Amino acid sequence: MSENQWDEPHSQDKDKNSGWEREAIEKLAFAAVTEQRRARRWGIFFKSLMFVYLAAILGIGMYPSFKKSISDDGEGHTAIINISGVIAEGKEANADAIIKSLRNAVKDEETKGVILHVNSPGGSPVQSSYIYNEIRKIKAEHPDLPIHAVASDICASGCYFIVSAVDNIYVNPSTLIGSIGVILEGFGFVDTMKKLGVERRLVTAGAHKALMDPFSPEKSGERKYMQEVLAQVHQQFITAVKEGRGDRLQIDEDTFSGLIWTGEQGEKFGLVDGFGSDDSVATDIIGAKKRVNFTVQERLIDRLAGKMGATFAQSINSMGQKLMLQ
Numbered sequence: 001m002s003e004n005q006w007d008e009p010h011s012q013d014k015d016k017n018s019g020w021e022r023e024a025i026e027k028l029a030f031a032a033v034t035e036q037r038r039a040r041r042w043g044i045f046f047k048s049l050m051f052v053y054l055a056a057i058l059g060i061g062m063y064p065s066f067k068k069s070i071s072d073d074g075e076g077h078t079a080i081i082n083i084s085g086v087i088a089e090g091k092e093a094n095a096d097a098i099i100k101s102l103r104n105a106v107k108d109e110e111t112k113g114v115i116l117h118v119n120s121p122g123g124s125p126v127q128s129s130y131i132y133n134e135i136r137k138i139k140a141e142h143p144d145l146p147i148h149a150v151a152s153d154i155c156a157s158g159c160y161f162i163v164s165a166v167d168n169i170y171v172n173p174s175t176l177i178g179s180i181g182v183i184l185e186g187f188g189f190v191d192t193m194k195k196l197g198v199e200r201r202l203v204t205a206g207a208h209k210a211l212m213d214p215f216s217p218e219k220s221g222e223r224k225y226m227q228e229v230l231a232q233v234h235q236q237f238i239t240a241v242k243e244g245r246g247d248r249l250q251i252d253e254d255t256f257s258g259l260i261w262t263g264e265q266g267e268k269f270g271l272v273d274g275f276g277s278d279d280s281v282a283t284d285i286i287g288a289k290k291r292v293n294f295t296v297q298e299r300l301i302d303r304l305a306g307k308m309g310a311t312f313a314q315s316i317n318s319m320g321q322k323l324m325l326q
Helices: 003-071 095-107 125-141 158-163 190-196 220-248 263-269 278-286 300-317
Strands: 077-084 111-120 147-156 168-171 176-178 183-185 260-262 291-293 322-324
Touching: 077 095, 077 278, 095 111, 095 125, 111 158, 111 278, 125 147, 125 158, 125 220, 147 158, 147 278, 158 220, 168 263, 168 278, 176 263, 183 220, 260 263, 278 291
Parallel strands: 077 111, 077 291, 111 147, 147 168, 147 176
Antiparallel strands: 176 260, 183 322
């Protein structure tokens, strides 16, 4: 047997080994390419998703202005401003947003009148007072610009504080209106703590620093003091309503007692001026049927941040008292 014949099997083994290695390298290469393609597709997907998200946020922020721009045709419009829900700082119905909405509506040369569309049980006396004063200021600066209110389901307490500043208040016969009063909410856990065997340990600097503390026995002197505080805020509320409604208001012992009435009863007492909707007031009273909503829309990211902050604040606030026009 020749030398070449002895070497032949070794050559075949080498070919087999190199073939196996080549196949393994090719598989690894294809796997790497496939993984790169997959990663690229996921990258494109997430980038597209982020683009859609940013576009949505931009669209939400620009929608009110865009809607207004496509609605104007030079014939004039009625500006609508919504006041919905509890009136408080950090809520959708807050003084800063509503005042900004009012100023934007007044600034627009096509605005022939303003309607406050309200549906609120009330809220902060401070926020309500800010809005009330802004309406009075606008009426003094623009005496020819009508500002009316249209109440849907409810317009009570702080909400009524606000609308008492407008020219006229229109409601549905079933609308709940009034509740001209002030409330301080709180709880007393003293007996509960005794039953649970919990001892209250409270250290203060200042005789009344723990005023109306829910975990301590109520003190008659502090209760009297808080009653005087509420009476003062109530009187401010009463004064505002009297100034706003003037001679239209028929005052008796129940007017400022905190009672609530239907729209039908409210018309008899001079709390409201008649029945109507946004459409009827815009068309028949203001004379500009076309309506443009000027309500300032909170940005999505601010709304989310506000809700997170509000949740934390509420958890702290729930252990104390809340002074509300309700």
